[in-house]
Amino acid sequence: MALNEEAIKRIFQEMQNKNLQYTRDLNGVKYQIQSNEREQKICELANRELLNYDDNTIAYTSVGKMFVQADLKDIRKQNEKQIEEYKQEHDDLKKKEKYIEKNLTDLQNHLKDIMHSAR
Incomplete structure (x- = not known):
């Protein structure tokens, strides 16, 4: 029985580490999305301003x-x-964000299952 508890503890610890890593990755992607949106708005604003001027x-x-x-x-x-390019990068980052969120949700569900089975 002790081996089983040790194995469960080890698996639980590994899953907690993955949970932390996914959370860090998710925060990093969210920061990249915000940065991308800011840069895109700057380009759009500059383009709107340039439309006010004559081609000459x-x-x-x-x-x-x-x-x-x-x-x-x-x-x-x-x-x-x-x-x-910013729009394409934004779409790619959103896909990455959804993927990480899905993995994080799945991992949290597995953690809950392990906790319930350990009781």
Whole structure:
């Protein structure tokens, strides 16, 4: 009987460690989602502001620590491309979040089952 209790304790400890890891992963993904949404909003705001200007307006874009003159159309296209990349990354992060949440829920249910069976 002692071996069975030791095995249950070991399994329970491993599952608790996995629970902590999934929780950390979930918090990290949520932070990435917030960061992604913030960056996407910045790009969208910049694009809206650029629409107010004529195509002949001189514009500059940053390259490292310096600025280079660029076509306003090219800057808009670059922003649109960046927005699409942010949207794709957001979708991928949401899928990852759902996957981790599902694993976390399953693990918590298993932990509850182990606790009930140990009683």
